[in-house]
Amino acid sequence: MAYEMYQEQILDHYKHPRNRGELPDADLRARDYNPLCGDDLTIFLKTDEKGTITEAKFVGQGCAISQSSASMLTVMLKGKSVSEAKKIDPDRIVRMLGIPLSAVRLKCALLSLQVLKKALFSKELAEAETVKE
């Protein structure tokens, strides 16, 4: 299974990550990690007034699966609306990667989605917290 997992596309995104770097003026950002592997990921998003994602970047470290997944996801996000992005589900990520994944490696693969969801919903969470106060 290992060699099927490390297909050209995965290795290409791992070795040459797209959208790697910080976005200091990001509108949305979140960080999370996978304690099993020590995979660590932060995603930054910029949105325009229509709620379209204009820029998506990431920084982090970890295995080839978690990092290539983040790279590919940021590519996918650009031009999508925030509400579209909120609908991305685990199946979509698995299809995006297009490789067989064991249960353990699925966690690596889905870290990007977990961080994305945290970023997308963070504003609402923050607002909800403010209302409560």
Place this chain on the structure above:
Amino acid sequence: MERAKPGIDVPRIKKDFPIFERKIHGKPLCYLDSAATSQKPKQVLDAVNEFYSKYNANVHRAIYELGEDATREFEGAREKVARFINAKSSSEIVFTRGTTESINIVAYGWGMKGKLRKGDEIVSTVMEHHSNHIPWFFLQDHVGAKISWIDIDDEGYLKMEELDRLITDRTKMVAVTQCSNVLGTINPIKEIAKKAHEVNALCLVDAAQSVPHSPVDVRDLDCDLLAFSGHKMLGPTGIGVLYGKEKVLEEMEPMLGGGEMIREVHLGRATWNDIPWKFEAGTPDSAGAVGLGAAIDYLNAIGMKNVRMHEVELNAYGLDMLRNIKGIRILGPLDPKMRGGLIAFTIPEAHPHDIAAILDAEGIAIRSGHNCAQPLMERCGIPATARASFYVYNSPEDVDRLVKGLKKVQEVFG
């Protein structure tokens, strides 16, 4: 390199382990993860099977012959453990689920329910496994004990010069591993125990990585408490040992209450059984204990000095071969005699999980991740490592396969 005359016949030993008949991804299993758990010889599997087939009854309870047989087998295993580590008496051997439970029994029975007071100090090291960190954190959080940690130098040795500063009159416990599960470093326990005793502190040894791999003599070490696991020394999972000096165990409170651990029970009050049974509430893993006894017989037949010599040889060969891998970082002492039979490393091209995944495709099993030693990972400034560890069934050919596998990893990720 000229290797010493081997004291171990690996091909013959390997035949005793049914798991090596198995193929992994079509290739013979190259098992390099014994520091996590060892494989089991048929002698151990047969002993467990024989116990259930011929002797099974609840130990210490039944009056009938079968019950007496079961108790004899179970207590016989305790005797074997006592002799194996040179304890003064089998009453100093408590059967537990493993190293983790053993250390928790001490933290609870000595610390939480014992004489530990707010402001008392515990000294440990930065290289401990989580199982020798967390139980002391409980005492920090619930009793108000203060923990300090002995640091390591760049080679992975404990900074022994820190001992005099850290071990003070307030120190009540010094809890240290005999062999690091990541660095491989073998620590000078005798010296540390002596320092602990100078201030009337106890010395607890995490021997999970030492008892399976080398001769360990608790009376020579003069440690007060020592913990290890059966499953890392060819025995079954679910059985482990807490050794404690008689006086120390007598003064500890039990962690679990229930059957077996009592002498007398009345409504609302009870008195405890003698050691070691005071700590063994509930029906014990008697078959596991018997399996551990068989594992000890197996190791004794090889000879623990031979086991250790074999692993030093594999260390020497492994370190030599791995050092040729471009960019590799090997953790811990580079002297093969100063480390247990394990080598943790990183390579720049690939994350340890990716290394492990490629090696798996080649039939090679290694550990990858933080090795349950996150504070040590932090100290070394790395998120994770790959780790190969050796035991009696490993040979230099396994090292060769590992090195070949790592070259594949570099081909894929380079």
